[in-house]
Structure formats: structure tokens, C-alpha cells
Amino acid sequence: VYVALTYLYGVGPVLAVKICYELGVDPHARAGELSEDEVSQITNHLDKNYTVEGPLRRKIQQDIGRLREIQCYRGVRHRRGLPVRGQRTKTNARTRKGRKKTVAGKKGVKDMKH
Numbered sequence: 001v002y003v004a005l006t007y008l009y010g011v012g013p014v015l016a017v018k019i020c021y022e023l024g025v026d027p028h029a030r031a032g033e034l035s036e037d038e039v040s041q042i043t044n045h046l047d048k049n050y051t052v053e054g055p056l057r058r059k060i061q062q063d064i065g066r067l068r069e070i071q072c073y074r075g076v077r078h079r080r081g082l083p084v085r086g087q088r089t090k091t092n093a094r095t096r097k098g099r100k101k102t103v104a105g106k107k108g109v110k111d112m113k114h
Contacts, residue, residue, distance in 0.1 A: 004031035010052040
């Protein structure tokens with residue numbers, strides 16, 4: 001059951017096991033073996049107590065939009081597509097920046113090879 005719960009966006013392994021124990025469901029049981037009552041119980045518990053799937057995605061996008069709007073440092077980094085949490089960008093940061101853009105005509109490249 002706990003593995004099936006982790007397929008939901010916003011539910012990791014720790015939260016999935018916690019939900020199982022709160023509701024008294026065996027975390028190692030297979031999801032197909034659950035009764036309709038247990039499934040509805042899990043669904044209701046998730047809806048009441050946690051933000052998952054669509055609403056969570058929307059909330060994250062709204063938070064990023066708010067940061068961009070107020071033009072704080074993090075918002076500017078989001079807007080420029082650069083790392084937000086203080087990582088170095090002289091080298092690395094390729095995931096955020098995308099593929100390398102080769103700079104043509106670097107002077108002294110041939111001179112450096114001795």
C-alpha cells in the first residue's frame with residue numbers, strides 16, 4: 001500500500017507509511033487487496049490533511065509566481081532560469097541553464113597549450 005501511495009505527487013515513502021499507521025492499514029499489503037472502505041478512508045484522510053497532486057502543483061506555481069512578482073532574489077533567479085538556492089554558476093548548473101552555449105573567438109586558447 002505504501003508504495004502505491006508514493007505514486008501520488010506530494011506523497012513520499014515516509015508520509016505514505018505514516019498515513020498507513022494512522023489509519024491502521026498494513027503498509028506491506030498489496031493495494032489491490034484493500035477493501036472499498038479502506039480505500040475511501042485513505043482518500044478522505046489525504047483530502048482532509050494533505051495537499052497533494054493538482055492543488056500542490058498549483059500552490060508551488062503560485063509561490064514561484066509570487067516570488068517573481070515581488071522581484072526578490074529568488075524570484076529573479078527563477079525568472080532567469082538559474083539556480084535559486086545559492087549554488088555556484090561559474091561551472092556546473094547545467095541542469096538549470098540548459099546545454100552549453102559555445103562562445104566563439106576566445107583569445108589565448110591556443111597560447112595556453114604549452
